[in-house]
Amino acid sequence: MSDENGIMAFTPSAIEVAQGEQVRFVLENVGTVDHEFLIDSVANNTAHKQAMAANPEMQHSEPNGRRLAPGETTELVWRFTKPGSFEIACLIPGHYELGMKGAVTVK
Numbered sequence: 001m002s003d004e005n006g007i008m009a010f011t012p013s014a015i016e017v018a019q020g021e022q023v024r025f026v027l028e029n030v031g032t033v034d035h036e037f038l039i040d041s042v043a044n045n046t047a048h049k050q051a052m053a054a055n056p057e058m059q060h061s062e063p064n065g066r067r068l069a070p071g072e073t074t075e076l077v078w079r080f081t082k083p084g085s086f087e088i089a090c091l092i093p094g095h096y097e098l099g100m101k102g103a104v105t106v107k
């Protein structure tokens with residue numbers, strides 16, 4: 001998770017996993033502000049983003065998400081049980097629009 005030069009990003013920004021595969025994401029916020037990592041469908045992330053725009057200080061306890069302060073590192077273990085296209089997103093207002101999203105393809 002980074003935010004250098006006004007560009008907010010996840011690196012890598014696209015991953016492909018096999019259906020049934022369990023992935024241990026090691027998350028590191030190397031940026032200068034808080035960032036989130038949420039795995040969900042694009043539709044769910046869009047709805048969640050609208051909710052956060054209305055309430056930016058919204059706290060999360062979702063199993064599919066983490067919020068990291070600058071310099072923080074954490075892990076999230078997720079098993080991809082369904083095939084399809086999913087998304088990694090940071091839903092802190094403005095971040096998604098500055099590029100903070102990634103594609104997850106489950107085959």
Ligand SMILES: [Cu+2]
Pocket residue numbers: 008034035036090091092095096100
């Ligand atoms: Cu962010």
